[in-house]
Amino acid sequence: MTTSLSPRTLGIDAAPSALGPIPFSRLVRVEWAKATDTRAARWLLALLALSTAGMMLVPVLAPTTFDQTYASYLRVAALGLTILLPVVAILMLTGEWSQRSVMTTFTQEPRRIRVLNAKLAASMVLGGGAAVFGGVVTAAGLGLAAASGRALEANLTVGAITGYLLFVLLNVLAGVALGALLQSSATAIAASFALPAALALLGAASTLVADWIDMSTTWHWVLENEWGGHVPQISVSVLFWVAVPLAAGVGRTIRRDVT
Numbered sequence: 001m002t003t004s005l006s007p008r009t010l011g012i013d014a015a016p017s018a019l020g021p022i023p024f025s026r027l028v029r030v031e032w033a034k035a036t037d038t039r040a041a042r043w044l045l046a047l048l049a050l051s052t053a054g055m056m057l058v059p060v061l062a063p064t065t066f067d068q069t070y071a072s073y074l075r076v077a078a079l080g081l082t083i084l085l086p087v088v089a090i091l092m093l094t095g096e097w098s099q100r101s102v103m104t105t106f107t108q109e110p111r112r113i114r115v116l117n118a119k120l121a122a123s124m125v126l127g128g129g130a131a132v133f134g135g136v137v138t139a140a141g142l143g144l145a146a147a148s149g150r151a152l153e154a155n156l157t158v159g160a161i162t163g164y165l166l167f168v169l170l171n172v173l174a175g176v177a178l179g180a181l182l183q184s185s186a187t188a189i190a191a192s193f194a195l196p197a198a199l200a201l202l203g204a205a206s207t208l209v210a211d212w213i214d215m216s217t218t219w220h221w222v223l224e225n226e227w228g229g230h231v232p233q234i235s236v237s238v239l240f241w242v243a244v245p246l247a248a249g250v251g252r253t254i255r256r257d258v259t
């Protein structure tokens with residue numbers, strides 16, 4: 001009769017089992033650290049906070065220039081956030097290509113789509129955190145205005161808050177899409193400022209561009225919570241700025257040689 005002996009019976013340690021896949025939550029934490037835990041990222045986030053707080057002083061110090069309402073103060077915070085927030089999102093997508101560390105990343109996790117999904121999730125967390133910070137800055141600005149004896153209209157609604165949050169997240173997603181598509185920090189950052197400016201100029205001469213592509217018009221409707229009659233235009237603008245470049249960027253990342 002043949003007797004099979006296990007490695008432990010023979011005094012030999014069993015071979016370790018194959019390592020499992022990296023948990024997605026760990027990938028998100030790593031991408032979050034890449035986006036925030038560097039000297040350059042900290043300076044950029046500090047400038048983001050300062051610019052948002054600085055813009056909030058404008059309606060406080062110049063009350064005749066801005067509507068003295070809760071919603072208008074929140075919109076000022078949103079505009080302050082979206083000056084530099086897309087840049088942070090761009091660097092999250094392009095940093096590894098620019099710093100030539102992408103081979104290490106895709107060696108640790110060969111399934112590139114999971115890395116991209118982790119970057120996208122981390123960018124959404126970043127956008128949500130920035131939106132909360134903008135709300136805190138708005139509350140501080142409203143407090144300063146009220147302390148000066150100014151009458152403020154409390155017109156903040158669920159729709160206004162939703163529009164504010166969507167506006168911030170759309171700007172983050174636009175940065176993510178440009179970063180994924182161009183895969184170069186300098187090029188993507190330059191494009192994030194140049195393209196909206198160029199299309200705004202074209203929009204001044206073309207109603208089609210202004211109403212369907214120019215984000216300063218279409219996404220302003222989102223911020224103002226003016227959805228009536230504008231949903232098709234907003235949808236086309238989101239396709240142009242987010243969906244199409246992001247899909248192209250995903251395809252390019254999956255196929256690109258990293259050696």
